[in-house]
Amino acid sequence: MSATIIDGKAFAADIRSRVAEQVAALKTDHGITPGLAVVLVGSDAASEVYVRSKGRMTVEVGMESFEHRLPEETSEADLLALIAQLNADPAVHGILVQLPLPGHMNSDAVINAIDPTKDVDGFHISNVGLLGTGQKAMVPCTPLGCLMMLREHLGDMSGKEAIVIGRSNIVGKPMAHLLLGESCTVSIAHSRTKDIADVVRRADIVVAAVGRPKMIKGDWIKPGATVIDVGINRVEAEGGKTRLVGDVDFDAAREVAGAITPVPGGVGPMTIACLLANTLTAACRANGLPEPEGLTV
Numbered sequence: 001m002s003a004t005i006i007d008g009k010a011f012a013a014d015i016r017s018r019v020a021e022q023v024a025a026l027k028t029d030h031g032i033t034p035g036l037a038v039v040l041v042g043s044d045a046a047s048e049v050y051v052r053s054k055g056r057m058t059v060e061v062g063m064e065s066f067e068h069r070l071p072e073e074t075s076e077a078d079l080l081a082l083i084a085q086l087n088a089d090p091a092v093h094g095i096l097v098q099l100p101l102p103g104h105m106n107s108d109a110v111i112n113a114i115d116p117t118k119d120v121d122g123f124h125i126s127n128v129g130l131l132g133t134g135q136k137a138m139v140p141c142t143p144l145g146c147l148m149m150l151r152e153h154l155g156d157m158s159g160k161e162a163i164v165i166g167r168s169n170i171v172g173k174p175m176a177h178l179l180l181g182e183s184c185t186v187s188i189a190h191s192r193t194k195d196i197a198d199v200v201r202r203a204d205i206v207v208a209a210v211g212r213p214k215m216i217k218g219d220w221i222k223p224g225a226t227v228i229d230v231g232i233n234r235v236e237a238e239g240g241k242t243r244l245v246g247d248v249d250f251d252a253a254r255e256v257a258g259a260i261t262p263v264p265g266g267v268g269p270m271t272i273a274c275l276l277a278n279t280l281t282a283a284c285r286a287n288g289l290p291e292p293e294g295l296t297v
């Protein structure tokens with residue numbers, strides 16, 4: 001049996017077109033254009049590519065894109081001053097500070113300086129606390145995208161065994177909270193987990209977010225399980241080229257799983273679509289308007 005391939009690229013395009021429709025309605029009915037500010041400090045090549053594609057898609061859905069590129073040696077005080085300015089700007093509904101930040105900055109202090117209602121990454125401690133207590137939060141884009149794909153393919157997840165592999169603040173932990181919200185039985189595995197293969201084999205839902213190429217083997221997967229691969233690892237390929245692979249050994253896992261996301265074309269495009277959805281949500285909340293349907297948790 002070969003798994004259903006969950007097409008994140010197509011699903012993300014569908015979400016973006018729904019966002020675009022609602023952005024158009026916000027403009028005509030209320031004269032509001034949602035705005036997203038992206039701040040990039042330094043010039044990491046991968047970040048550059050990612051920031052450019054975010055900017056392009058922001059404009060494509062009819063939102064305003066504000067890009068701020070600061071030199072690597074920018075002081076934390078200067079970055080905090082920019083954030084204060086964006087917090088106060090009514091044209092800016094969402095603020096994203098690209099991570100990782102240069103080593104001389106305190107990332108926690110920077111993230112927590114963002115107005116939590118504009119924190120479209122969902123990384124501010126207020127949003128983390130709201131999500132952790134089941135209240136309305138800004139939900140981190142990658143876990144939100146994973147949840148949307150799981151809901152689409154499984155519907156009701158109540159009582160299912162879910163495992164999240166990886167315990168990062170940006171993916172693993174918020175993902176576990178979202179799965180708890182779906183009434184799954186949730187485990188989090190990580191580098192110190194004993195007998196990880198056996199733990200993963202119990203799961204109906206596997207979310208892999210460790211950042212190690214092909215770490216999760218085909219024979220770790222329970223037959224019929226749904227596998228969401230968050231990993232985006234650039235590895236060397238033939239002819240001195242590079243290619244992207246996930247955290248899951250895709251070719252082996254697809255023979256066992258019921259459904260699986262590919263890399264590229266799975267979680268990555270969903271992350272950007274959810275960033276746009278969060279920006280729309282922030283713009284609606286900021287203006288006391290009802291939230292967009294089907295685009296929030």
Ligand SMILES: Nc1nc(=O)c2c([nH]1)NC[C@@H]1CN(c3ccc(C(=O)N[C@@H](CCC(=O)O)C(=O)O)cc3)C=[N+]21
Pocket residue numbers: 050096097098099100121141232244263264265266267268269270271272
């Ligand atoms: N504050 C902050 N928020 C982020 O959400 C954030 C960040 N910092 N720093 C960097 C990571 C990385 N990230 C990606 C999103 C989409 C793709 C994506 O769309 N990938 C395509 C492939 C792209 C390619 O071919 O290179 C795919 O998986 O199909 C990749 C990476 C968001 N990040």
